[in-house]
Amino acid sequence: MRRHHLTTAGSLKEYGKAIISEQRFRSSESCFTHMKLVRSSLSQRSRVLFVQTDLAIEGTTRVLVPRLDLSASYPPSSAPVFYNPQMELSRDINVACMKVLAEERSAAHRLTYLDALAGSGIRGLRVSNEVNLSVTLNDNNLEAYRLIKENVKRLHPNVEATHLDANVLLSRTTFGVVDIDPFGSPAPFIDAACRSVREMLCVTATDTAPLSGAHFNAGVRRYSAVPANTEYHAETGVRILIGKIAREIVKYDKAIVPMLSHATGHYYRTYVLVGTGAAAADKCINELGYIGHCTKCGHRYIIPGLAPSGISDCAVCEAQHDLAGPLWLGSLHDRQFCANVVAKITAGVFRTSKQAQRIIERCIDELDTVTFFDYHELLKELQQPPMPIEQLLAALRRSGYQASRTHFSGTSVKTDADVTTLKKVLRDLSANAMLQSHDMPPDR
Ligand SMILES: C[S@@+](CC[C@H](N)C(=O)[O-])C[C@H]1O[C@@H](n2cnc3c(N)ncnc32)[C@H](O)[C@@H]1O
Numbered sequence: 001m002r003r004h005h006l007t008t009a010g011s012l013k014e015y016g017k018a019i020i021s022e023q024r025f026r027s028s029e030s031c032f033t034h035m036k037l038v039r040s041s042l043s044q045r046s047r048v049l050f051v052q053t054d055l056a057i058e059g060t061t062r063v064l065v066p067r068l069d070l071s072a073s074y075p076p077s078s079a080p081v082f083y084n085p086q087m088e089l090s091r092d093i094n095v096a097c098m099k100v101l102a103e104e105r106s107a108a109h110r111l112t113y114l115d116a117l118a119g120s121g122i123r124g125l126r127v128s129n130e131v132n133l134s135v136t137l138n139d140n141n142l143e144a145y146r147l148i149k150e151n152v153k154r155l156h157p158n159v160e161a162t163h164l165d166a167n168v169l170l171s172r173t174t175f176g177v178v179d180i181d182p183f184g185s186p187a188p189f190i191d192a193a194c195r196s197v198r199e200m201l202c203v204t205a206t207d208t209a210p211l212s213g214a215h216f217n218a219g220v221r222r223y224s225a226v227p228a229n230t231e232y233h234a235e236t237g238v239r240i241l242i243g244k245i246a247r248e249i250v251k252y253d254k255a256i257v258p259m260l261s262h263a264t265g266h267y268y269r270t271y272v273l274v275g276t277g278a279a280a281a282d283k284c285i286n287e288l289g290y291i292g293h294c295t296k297c298g299h300r301y302i303i304p305g306l307a308p309s310g311i312s313d314c315a316v317c318e319a320q321h322d323l324a325g326p327l328w329l330g331s332l333h334d335r336q337f338c339a340n341v342v343a344k345i346t347a348g349v350f351r352t353s354k355q356a357q358r359i360i361e362r363c364i365d366e367l368d369t370v371t372f373f374d375y376h377e378l379l380k381e382l383q384q385p386p387m388p389i390e391q392l393l394a395a396l397r398r399s400g401y402q403a404s405r406t407h408f409s410g411t412s413v414k415t416d417a418d419v420t421t422l423k424k425v426l427r428d429l430s431a432n433a434m435l436q437s438h439d440m441p442p443d444r
Pocket residue numbers: 081082083084087091115116117118119120121122123138139140141144164165166167181182183
């Protein structure tokens with residue numbers, strides 16, 4: 001008996017549970033959408049391609065996705081076509097961002113959107129259905145392309161499908177929005193994406209280890225930048241990614257302004273608006289620079305410019321310090337854009353809306369300062385017990401400093417106070433807490 005499987009799943013566990021029968025999704029075709037004989041040009045051997053599909057619903061969009069082997073060590077790669085239900089949060093935020101962008105453009109100007117590395121096509125199919133952009137889905141994997149065509153034929157006839165190397169397509173054609181959502185590093189696609197894009201570039205990086213300094217040499221090779229394996233490595237990673245995009249795009253007399261950038265789970269994602277002209281590109285270069293970090297005392301400072309100058313020993317403890325960069329020193333978010341995205345998320349149909357809202361609201365609230373301090377680490381160094389983050393934020397503000405939480409880490413603060421001041425505030429707070437506990441009447 002033919003059955004289609006329905007998933008509204010954000011998690012693999014739920015994905016495994018959600019199944020509906022043929023009556024709920026009428027189709028005359030077998031769910032073995034690609035049981036076809038093709039000749040492999042490489043091996044010159046015949047092989048049969050099977051892509052067994054399920055029907056997924058994300059947002060308000062129905063999509064045929066490859067059926068995953070839930071017992072595999074990494075289910076998203078268990079099928080011949082890649083599909084990761086756990087990236088629903090990323091796709092929800094993407095849809096909301098595209099809604100805001102589309103609204104900011106005139107109705108007459110229907111944006112084109114390319115998912116250059118589309119897999120099953122789910123990301124772009126949602127953008128077509130839920131935002132009504134003019135979508136092209138591309139994948140160089142034949143089975144992925146066939147699944148995309150199947151989705152277009154059966155569910156989304158307005159979408160275009162192409163079967164090209166992403167860099168070939170991006171070099172030939174321009175698109176309003178270019179989405180680069182690859183396996184691992186986006187680095188091989190950034191140059192061609194910068195050439196192609198006219199309005200907004202959306203980039204995912206899952207190579208967080210190279211970007212954040214855990215795989216140092218790979219990070220240097222891919223991004224031509226020195227990463228930093230510090231407590232704020234996720235922020236440095238996002239800034240190196242944006243810095244790379246900026247350095248690639250300016251040669252085309254284009255510029256970027258980051259609208260929303262977040263580090264969530266195993267990936268980084270940034271949405272950058274694209275401008276044109278040599279003056280805008282020059283301004284963009286001015287947002288690049290370096291972070292100086294003293295590994296002895298934790299003092300850090302920024303050095304603007306592509307050619308680092310004025311490097312001395314640590315201003316606090318006079319030890320030599322490390323440099324990370326070149327990377328993006330400017331804002332990571334545009335608060336108005338982010339607020340509009342939150343409004344779309346709360347008004348729309350998104351299964352991950354609570355989580356998406358929490359991430360973006362924290363992005364809105366976080367200070368624009370470069371780097372953050374993990375105050376739990378500082379308390380350990382000072383041999384003091386933990387304290388609530390709100391207490392530290394309030395104390396910093398009382399002392400005349402700016403202070404905020406950050407979406408990058410639950411135990412960290414962003415502040416314009418330097419490390420010496422921060423340690424003093426923490427010491428004072430700990431001493432006060434100790435005094436208060438001594439003043440308390442003994443337990444009876
Ligand atoms: C992570 S998956 C895409 C996931 C998809 N964007 C989503 O949201 O579900 C990456 C895809 O890139 C495709 N790919 C890898 N290298 C490519 C290239 N050079 N040109 C085009 N597609 C490529 C792979 O076949 C794979 O389907």
